[in-house]
Amino acid sequence: MNTHIFSIVTFIYLAGMVVYIGYLAFRSKWVSRVASLILLGGWLLQSFAIALRWYESYQMGIGHAPMSNLYESLVFFSWTIILIYLIIEYKYHLSILGAFVTPFAAMGMAYASISPQVNEKIQPLVPALQSNWLISHVVTCFLGYAAFAVSCGVSITYILKKKQEEKGKKTGLLASFPSSDVLDDLIYKTIAVGFPLLSIGIITGAAWANYAWGTYWSWDPKETWSLITWFIYAAFLQRGVKAAMLSIFGFVAVLFTYLGVNLLLSGLHSYGAG
Amino acid sequence: MKNKQSSGFSLIAFFSSLKLTIFLLITLATVSIIGTVIPQNEFKEQYLRYYQESTYELFKKLGFLDMYHSWWFTAILVLFALNLIVCSCKHFPRTWKYFREPVTTLSDSFLLTLAHEWRTRINARGRRLADLAGEVANLLSTFWPGNWQRHEEVDGDGRLREVHFFAQRGRWSRLGVYVVHSSIIVIFIGGIIGSVFGLKGYVNILEGDKTSTIYTRNDARTPVELGFTIECRSFKVEFYDNGAPKEYTSDLVIYQDGKKVLEKTIEVNHPLSYGGYTFYQSSYGTTGGRVRLLVHDTKTGKEATLTLAIGNKVTLPDGEAWVLAAQYEPNYMNLGPAVRLVLPTADGKMIQFWVFQKYPQFDRQNRKGRRYFVLEDVDRRYYTGLQVTRDPGVWVVWLGCTLMVGGLFVAFFISHRRLWVRLRPDPEKENRFQLAVGGSANKNQPAFEKEFAHLTSLLEEKLKGKQ
Numbered sequence: 143m144n145t146h147i148f149s150i151v152t153f154i155y156l157a158g159m160v161v162y163i164g165y166l167a168f169r170s171k172w173v174s175r176v177a178s179l180i181l182l183g184g185w186l187l188q189s190f191a192i193a194l195r196w197y198e199s200y201q202m203g204i205g206h207a208p209m210s211n212l213y214e215s216l217v218f219f220s221w222t223i224i225l226i227y228l229i230i231e232y233k234y235h236l237s238i239l240g241a242f243v244t245p246f247a248a249m250g251m252a253y254a255s256i257s258p259q260v261n262e263k264i265q266p267l268v269p270a271l272q273s274n275w276l277i278s279h280v281v282t283c284f285l286g287y288a289a290f291a292v293s294c295g296v297s298i299t300y301i302l303k304k305k306q307e308e309k310g311k312k313t314g315l316l317a318s319f320p321s322s323d324v325l326d327d328l329i330y331k332t333i334a335v336g337f338p339l340l341s342i343g344i345i346t347g348a349a350w351a352n353y354a355w356g357t358y359w360s361w362d363p364k365e366t367w368s369l370i371t372w373f374i375y376a377a378f379l380q381r382g383v384k385a386a387m388l389s390i391f392g393f394v395a396v397l398f399t400y401l402g403v404n405l406l407l408s409g410l411h412s413y414g415a416g
Numbered sequence: 417m418k419n420k421q422s423s424g425f426s427l428i429a430f431f432s433s434l435k436l437t438i439f440l441l442i443t444l445a446t447v448s449i450i451g452t453v454i455p456q457n458e459f460k461e462q463y464l465r466y467y468q469e470s471t472y473e474l475f476k477k478l479g480f481l482d483m484y485h486s487w488w489f490t491a492i493l494v495l496f497a498l499n500l501i502v503c504s505c506k507h508f509p510r511t512w513k514y515f516r517e518p519v520t521t522l523s524d525s526f527l528l529t530l531a532h533e534w535r536t537r538i539n540a541r542g543r544r545l546a547d548l549a550g551e552v553a554n555l556l557s558t559f560w561p562g563n564w565q566r567h568e569e570v571d572g573d574g575r576l577r578e579v580h581f582f583a584q585r586g587r588w589s590r591l592g593v594y595v596v597h598s599s600i601i602v603i604f605i606g607g608i609i610g611s612v613f614g615l616k617g618y619v620n621i622l623e624g625d626k627t628s629t630i631y632t633r634n635d636a637r638t639p640v641e642l643g644f645t646i647e648c649r650s651f652k653v654e655f656y657d658n659g660a661p662k663e664y665t666s667d668l669v670i671y672q673d674g675k676k677v678l679e680k681t682i683e684v685n686h687p688l689s690y691g692g693y694t695f696y697q698s699s700y701g702t703t704g705g706r707v708r709l710l711v712h713d714t715k716t717g718k719e720a721t722l723t724l725a726i727g728n729k730v731t732l733p734d735g736e737a738w739v740l741a742a743q744y745e746p747n748y749m750n751l752g753p754a755v756r757l758v759l760p761t762a763d764g765k766m767i768q769f770w771v772f773q774k775y776p777q778f779d780r781q782n783r784k785g786r787r788y789f790v791l792e793d794v795d796r797r798y799y800t801g802l803q804v805t806r807d808p809g810v811w812v813v814w815l816g817c818t819l820m821v822g823g824l825f826v827a828f829f830i831s832h833r834r835l836w837v838r839l840r841p842d843p844e845k846e847n848r849f850q851l852a853v854g855g856s857a858n859k860n861q862p863a864f865e866k867e868f869a870h871l872t873s874l875l876e877e878k879l880k881g882k883q
């Protein structure tokens with residue numbers, strides 16, 4: 143049942159993405175309103191479906207929070223991206239960013255729903271995952287990832303805008319974007335949210351590993367990639383670096399930590415965490 | 417002498433440079449990738465399956481097969497730690513001074529540097545400077561209750577010339593960065609303590625057995641004495657319907673000098689700690705044990721009971737063939753305990769098949785050979801696989817992590833807000849005062865802007881409203 147709703151949510155997010163891109167072209171208030179409403183509607187429906195999935199897992203007798211496999215994490219990832227985006231749109235009135243942020247969420251959902259590599263069944267938890275650490279670890283990591291996704295979207299906008307400002311053009315598609323200073327500040331803010339969350343995510347992961355296996359750090363590829371990501375954002379925080387580029391780099395590392403490690407490196411490694 | 421000093425200075429400049437930090441962080445990120453692409457710490461035979469012998473030797477020389485412990489990776493970490501320490505030590509005194517001795521007076525030139533400033537003129541209407549200053553002080557303490565510092569300037573004749581007020585909030589946020597930076601060093605120290613004084617080992621204990629020694633990861637030959645005895649009283653494993661293990665638990669008992677001191681059931685995610693060691697449920701297995709089989713010969717109608725160990729074979733009672741109990745599985749295909757048997761056929765081939773303890777008729781119904789076998793009993797003993805660690809540095813690591821999270825929150829989310837107010841007679845006109853307000857915040861400008869506007873409108877309304 144829940145997976146059907148998630149498929150619908152995928153289409154809603156794709157529709158939202160199209161309208162946001164349309165907003166770039168038409169820039170009428172009306173269009174951005176519609177886009178926000180579509181997105182909010184999709185998000186509410188998704189929240190309901192996540193709760194439903196949780197409930198259904200209990201009905202199947204293998205109850206656990208819906209964050210335990212790739213499918214569930216992709217869904218949760220998209221959910222957090224939209225949540226953070228909606229908060230920023232509400233606070234800063236930056237509907238223009240939608241065109242650069244919603245694609246991440248829409249792609250995440252589409253990948254979850256379509257890819258044959260992603261199993262959408264509710265599966266029982268192997269013993270290693272039966273822990274309260276699971277929720278705190280996954281939630282903090284994915285909130286962090288989502289903040290970085292938004293930051294990456296803002297960075298792309300920033301680079302486009304900066305180019306235009308350097309050319310001194312006052313018209314065209316980019317003219318209505320917020321100034322590069324505002325965007326730069328927003329890149330910093332989103333990373334200031336993402337970085338502590340990623341740090342807590344790594345720490346809770348280490349604490350959990352220590353509790354379950356007695357080693358808080360064993361340099362497995364997942365751990366190492368999360369640390370690589372952390373290094374990149376730590377470099378960002380020291381003054382005097384090209385912030386937007388590092389933020390995009392950082393997000394590529396996030397994606398690799400999240401998906402690449404499982405899909406590309408697992409051939410040679412097996413992880414304790416399963 | 418002079419030479420030496422200048423080279424010392426440039427070394428400090430080198431180590432305190434942020435360029436070095438960024439270079440090191442990016443280098444760490446980049447080289448760390450190697451260890452995620454090349455499998456680490458495997459046996460030579462395993463490597464030779466993916467790599468040529470020469471590649472293997474090269475990687476081994478370069479330290480790529482255990483790169484996170486290689487000398488060069490350690491060297492980068494040491495450089496990084498030095499960078500962090502030198503840099504923080506260099507910057508800290510200035511921040512500390514700034515923290516301890518804030519600028520408490522508002523000069524005209526200083527006012528110009530502030531992002532938020534506001535000036536107005538106030539009619540004296542008979543009030544003296546000291547009276548008005550009292551009114552201002554009252555207003556300020558309703559706005560930000562608490563410690564406003566007051567500073568008065570008097571001229572040569574001892575007459576009051578200027579009154580300054582200063583207050584700040586969230587000055588701690590200036591120290592957040594240093595907390596974050598030190599936390600990294602604390603975590604390093606914890607890691608070092610762990611690797612010098614700690615131990616990682618394992619032990620397998622048969623159900624019902626005891627042991628007082630374990631083995632370390634690196635050396636499977638020399639046992640380590642625990643100084644106490646640990647017993648695995650019983651072991652249980654449960655399975656999901658799909659055959660995956662659901663949970664496995666061991667009842668452990670600890671004896672110190674022959675006396676029982678601790679008893680605990682452990683499972684994955686729920687370890688037991690005693691005497692500085694922690695025992696984690698990490699795996700399980702079964703020993704071969706002995707198998708009791710019933711064999712029924714449909715040709716002669718005779719039945720016989722055979723007992724044999726896993727891996728052994730016995731001749732059948734009819735003397736015409738033998739049977740080998742090749743393998744035991746506690747829950748094969750999720751059908752419970754099963755044994756794989758191997759039997760020669762009349763034409764000299766081998767057949768193999770499974771028999772299940774829970775389904776005595778299985779072989780009879782499925783294979784339809786001359787003889788059928790029933791698995792009556794397996795004397796199976798589980799052993800519990802325990803991971804054993806001793807890590808006296810782990811608390812230091814958690815301390816560092818806590819500091820880091822706290823420091824990050826302070827550094828990112830607490831804004832250092834400062835307000836200055838200055839009151840003095842207007843030099844241009846008798847019976848008039850000048851009021852100047854300056855403010856600065858290092859974060860969240862929009863919120864501070866509102867706060868600043870709130871203050872100025874309060875002053876405007878209350879001080880001028882009476883005119």
Ligand code: HEM
Nearest residue numbers: 376379380432433434437499500503504507593596600827
């Ligand atoms: C992984 C390592 C590091 C992390 C996680 C880290 C973290 C941070 C954070 C969170 C800030 C505050 C940024 C802000 O408030 O805008 C900061 C600032 C700073 N860091 Fe680091 N840092 C690291 C390594 C270093 C190193 C090795 C140095 C030595 C050169 C250094 C020097 C500085 C300086 C000078 C500042 C600015 C301080 C200020 O604005 O007053 N950092 N760092």
